[in-house]
Amino acid sequence: MDQTQSKIKEFLSRFFKSHDLQPDEDIFSLGFVNSLLAMQLVAFVEKEFGISVGDEDLDLDNFRTINSIVRLVARKQGAAA
Amino acid sequence: MKLELNPQQRAAREEFRAFVAAEIAPHAGCWDRAAAIPMELVDRLRERGYLGSNVAAEYGGPGRDNVTYGLLTEEIAKGCSSVRSLLTVHDMVAHVIGRWGSPGQRERYLPAMARGEILGAFCLSEPNAGSDAKSVETVARDDGDAWVLDGRKKWTTFGQIAGLFLVLAQLEGKPTAFLVERDLPGVTVRPLSGVTGTRASMLAEIFFAGCRVPKENLIGKPGFGVSAVMSTALDHGRYSVAWGAVGLAQACLDASRAYAAERRQFGVPIADHQLVRRMLTNIIAEVRAARLLCLRAGWLRDTRDPGATGEIWVAKYFASTMATRAALDAVQIHGANGCSEDFPVERYLRDSRVLEIIEGSTQIQQITIPLFELQEL
Numbered sequence: 001m002d003q004t005q006s007k008i009k010e011f012l013s014r015f016f017k018s019h020d021l022q023p024d025e026d027i028f029s030l031g032f033v034n035s036l037l038a039m040q041l042v043a044f045v046e047k048e049f050g051i052s053v054g055d056e057d058l059d060l061d062n063f064r065t066i067n068s069i070v071r072l073v074a075r076k077q078g079a080a081a
Numbered sequence: 082m083k084l085e086l087n088p089q090q091r092a093a094r095e096e097f098r099a100f101v102a103a104e105i106a107p108h109a110g111c112w113d114r115a116a117a118i119p120m121e122l123v124d125r126l127r128e129r130g131y132l133g134s135n136v137a138a139e140y141g142g143p144g145r146d147n148v149t150y151g152l153l154t155e156e157i158a159k160g161c162s163s164v165r166s167l168l169t170v171h172d173m174v175a176h177v178i179g180r181w182g183s184p185g186q187r188e189r190y191l192p193a194m195a196r197g198e199i200l201g202a203f204c205l206s207e208p209n210a211g212s213d214a215k216s217v218e219t220v221a222r223d224d225g226d227a228w229v230l231d232g233r234k235k236w237t238t239f240g241q242i243a244g245l246f247l248v249l250a251q252l253e254g255k256p257t258a259f260l261v262e263r264d265l266p267g268v269t270v271r272p273l274s275g276v277t278g279t280r281a282s283m284l285a286e287i288f289f290a291g292c293r294v295p296k297e298n299l300i301g302k303p304g305f306g307v308s309a310v311m312s313t314a315l316d317h318g319r320y321s322v323a324w325g326a327v328g329l330a331q332a333c334l335d336a337s338r339a340y341a342a343e344r345r346q347f348g349v350p351i352a353d354h355q356l357v358r359r360m361l362t363n364i365i366a367e368v369r370a371a372r373l374l375c376l377r378a379g380w381l382r383d384t385r386d387p388g389a390t391g392e393i394w395v396a397k398y399f400a401s402t403m404a405t406r407a408a409l410d411a412v413q414i415h416g417a418n419g420c421s422e423d424f425p426v427e428r429y430l431r432d433s434r435v436l437e438i439i440e441g442s443t444q445i446q447q448i449t450i451p452l453f454e455l456q457e458l
């Protein structure tokens with residue numbers, strides 16, 4: 001598991017404590033994702049990875065799994081470089 | 082840990098205080114009775130750069146840090162909660178455009194909002210939808226080159242004078258947000274009067290009848306109207322209202338302290354009666370606690386901490402309920418004079434009621450705040 005992946009997993013695990021979240025597991029299917037978590041998740045990826053999530057990124061598929069968030073971060077970091 | 086204002090923040094607070102003492106506090110009672118603020122005041126706020134505080138420098142805004150912004154809000158609210166509510170709603174809309182607006186939307190609206198040339202208003206509530214935001218009945222449909230909006234919004238703060246409405250509507254059953262300019266055909270604004278508190282906040286009902294909104298004015302994405310757009314606006318609104326509550330309670334304290342020192346009963350100033358002191362003590366302690374919560378929330382916002390959202394909920398909950406207690410005690414300390422419009426505490430009590438209803442009622446806060454803790458168990 002690379003660093004980005006493990007940081008995202010660590011953040012999300014705070015919300016899914018009793019569950020060992022897998023990299024391709026759909027977090028929305030687990031329930032529990034509400035707008036509070038969504039706002040914190042966006043703030044987390046922005047701060048942790050120095051990216052800025054914009055309106056073009058508002059797509060549930062960008063946040064569905066740990067790996068999809070990893071891909072979003074990589075894409076944004078690539079675009080900023 | 083060092084929790085103190087830096088020299089720039091202290092200087093800014095002095096500037097805000099002087100402005101409010103000269104331009105706002107002496108007139109607030111009069112505006113409350115007239116149920117309006119004068120346009121000259123809006124000009125003064127524009128000249129000072131007090132509207133659009135949170136617009137980034139690249140769009141011509143002052144880009145105030147969140148703590149300084151909080152201090153501005155507190156000071157304005159000490160003078161007049163209606164004026165504070167102008168800053169709240171205008172900045173909520175600017176905040177959302179800065180956060181989720183397309184490059185075109187940012188270019189078009191933010192410089193004008195930073196200059197205060199366009200005032201923003203927040204249109205979520207309707208006759209049948211308040212706390213349950215997702216249940217709004219205003220509808221939008223795709224009609225080729227435009228979105229067509231039909232519906233009705235209620236309780237829109239400063240709707241009477243705003244030029245840009247952030248509107249939540251259902252697009253094919255999905256909550257979606259739109260930026261609607263006031264002078265579009267199909268928009269009608271009807272002033273709403275007779276509210277208990279923040280009476281000068283120039284509320285309106287806004288009607289949309291076959292209103293054609295340009296395609297580029299959808300903000301965010303379809304279906305993200307609540308989870309991203311309105312949540313972001315309300316996050317800012319709650320932060321602003323929390324500081325507004327601190328300002329209101331501080332005004333209650335200032336008025337009560339002065340009155341208790343001057344008013345004599347049983348041969349001594351009423352401040353010498355222990356039960357009066359007890360009320361003063363409660364206000365003193367609670368207003369300080371609320372201010373600390375707000376400062377912490379501001380600091381978390383400035384450091385872009387993901388925990389800021391939760392902290393803002395707590396600050397708004399504590400500060401707004403505290404403001405009600407402070408205003409009740411302030412009226413009690415003033416006796417019959419506290420029930421008279423000749424004394425500002427009468428207005429403060431009415432204004433405090435509103436703070437527990439807007440940006441998530443006290444009950445919604447009570448339901449939501451434990452989620453932040455519970456979801457981390």
Ligand SMILES: Cc1cc2nc3c(=O)[nH]c(=O)nc-3n(C[C@H](O)[C@H](O)[C@H](O)COP(=O)(O)OP(=O)(O)OC[C@H]3O[C@@H](n4cnc5c(N)ncnc54)[C@H](O)[C@@H]3O)c2cc1C
Pocket residue numbers: 170202203204205206207210211212213235236237238239276278279284435438439440441442443444445448
């Ligand atoms: C002065 C003023 C200015 C305003 N400005 C604006 C504005 O600019 N823009 C805008 O969109 N709106 C505005 N509003 C409206 C405000 O946002 C709503 O009043 C608020 O969201 C509450 O909605 P409601 O009044 O429909 O009450 P309701 O949602 O009908 O609630 C009524 C009562 O039921 C309680 N309740 C509701 N749901 C629950 C629940 N699940 N569990 C427990 N209790 C619950 C509430 O706490 C409240 O006590 C303003 C209101 C006022 C008074």
